[in-house]
Amino acid sequence: xxSVTQLDSQVPVFEEAPVELRCNYSSSVSVYLFWYxxxxxxxxxxxLKYLSGSTLVKGINGFEAEFNKSQTSxxxxxxxxxISDTAEYFCAVSDQxxxxxxxxxxxGTSLIVHP
Amino acid sequence: xxxxxxxxxxxVLKTGQSMTLQCAQDMNHEYMSxxxxxxxxxxxxxxxxxxxxxxxxxEVPNGYNxxxxxxxxxxxxxxxxxxxxxxxxxxxSSTQYPPSTEAFFGQGTRLTVx
Numbered sequence: 001x002x003s004v005t006q007l008d009s010q011v012p013v014f015e016e017a018p019v020e021l022r023c024n025y026s027s028s029v030s031v032y033l034f035w036y037x038x039x040x041x042x043x044x045x046x047x048l049k050y051l052s053g054s055t056l057v058k059g060i061n062g063f064e065a066e067f068n069k070s071q072t073s074x075x076x077x078x079x080x081x082x083i084s085d086t087a088e089y090f091c092a093v094s095d096q097x098x099x100x101x102x103x104x105x106x107x108g109t110s111l112i113v114h115p
Numbered sequence: 116x117x118x119x120x121x122x123x124x125x126x127v128l129k130t131g132q133s134m135t136l137q138c139a140q141d142m143n144h145e146y147m148s149x150x151x152x153x154x155x156x157x158x159x160x161x162x163x164x165x166x167x168x169x170x171x172x173x174e175v176p177n178g179y180n181x182x183x184x185x186x187x188x189x190x191x192x193x194x195x196x197x198x199x200x201x202x203x204x205x206x207x208s209s210t211q212y213p214p215s216t217e218a219f220f221g222q223g224t225r226l227t228v229x
Contacts, residue, residue, distance in 0.1 A: 009155065032216050043205060043220040044158075051213050090157060094209075094216065101165075101211040102148050102173075103218050107157035 002026055002093050006106035014114050015083055021076040021109045023091030033074040034092040034103065035065055044090065050074065061085070086113045117141050121206050121221030128196040128228045136191040136224050138206030146209045147189040148218070151175065151202040158205065164189055196228045 007022040025031065032051050036044040048059025055067040065076045074091060088110050092103040122137045140147065148163035150173075160173030164183040178200060180192040189208075193200060203225050207218040 006157075034217055043222045044218075045220075046217045049217050051216060092218070101146055101209065101216075102160065102163045103207075103209070104160070105150070105158040107155065 002031070002095050002104045004091050004093050004104055004106035006089075006091055006109050008109050009107065010110045010112065012112045012114060013081055016080050018079050019077065019081050019085075019111065021089050021091075021111065023074045023076065023106060025072050025074065025091075025093045030095075032094045032103075033065075033067060034094075035059065035063070035074070035076050036090045036092060036105075037061075038088040038090065038108075040087070047076070047089070081111070081113050083113050083115060085111060087111060119206055119208055119219050119221040121204075121224055123224060124222065126224060126226050128193070128226065130196060130198060130228060132196050134193050134196065136193075136204055136206075136226075138189045138191065138221060139187050140189075140206075140208040140219070141187065142208060142210075142219065143186060144208035144210045144219070145186070146211070147183065148173070148207050148209075149179070149181065149189070149191045150205045150207065152205060152223075153202050161191065161204075193226075198228045200226065201228045202226060 003026040005024045013019045034049045035047040038044045048057050050057045050067045058064045088108045091106040094103040119140045149161040150158040159175050162181040164170045206221045209218040
């Protein structure tokens with residue numbers, strides 16, 4: 001079974017500073033990788049996804065993530081954060097190697113942007 | 116587009132009561148799943164389905180039942196509610212066929228068991 005580790009439960013940062021949210025997953029031959037964002041009292045929405053091809057993936061709201069197969073990582077980055085980026089961020093992986101394709105989620109990272 | 120629709124949005128139950136959380140999707144996705152979200156625990160998979168008539172257990176299935184009689188609907192039944200089932204429940208649907216392989220989520224059901 002897949003597992004996903006989000007290394008930081010909480011990341012405080014000042015507005016306009018860069019941020020990186022870290023995500024590692026257990027190895028598998030073929031995986032799809034995702035980052036979701038959850039604003040307070042709302043459901044989850046997709047930020048970006050990696051299926052294949054270029055290892056640098058760009059998403060909505062200026063976020064990007066880099067797939068590193070050798071390190072089994074999929075870290076999320078943004079060069080300059082806004083107050084409105086304050087939210088919970090979830091990394092997820094789905095196994096494409098004959099598994100159920102149902103995504104497994106990390107425990108989440110709370111991004112707190114201070115003015 | 117409706118996407119994934121969950122009802123109700125809020126529910127309070129007494130210990131021992133039963134209820135069904137409804138989930139419907141209109142994207143013809145083959146996969147549907149139920150998660151519960153608890154503080155510090157992320158989303159944990161309760162049950163999932165890979166197609167009509169096929170269901171399987173996830174990480175935390177105890178106390179919950181599911182069935183999938185149609186592609187569109189995937190209800191979650193709480194058999195005898197317990198305070199430990201106080202949580203936010205999310206239904207999701209997805210497909211294995213690229214490019215849209217991500218999970219689409221409902222807005223969630225906030226359940227309190229007293």
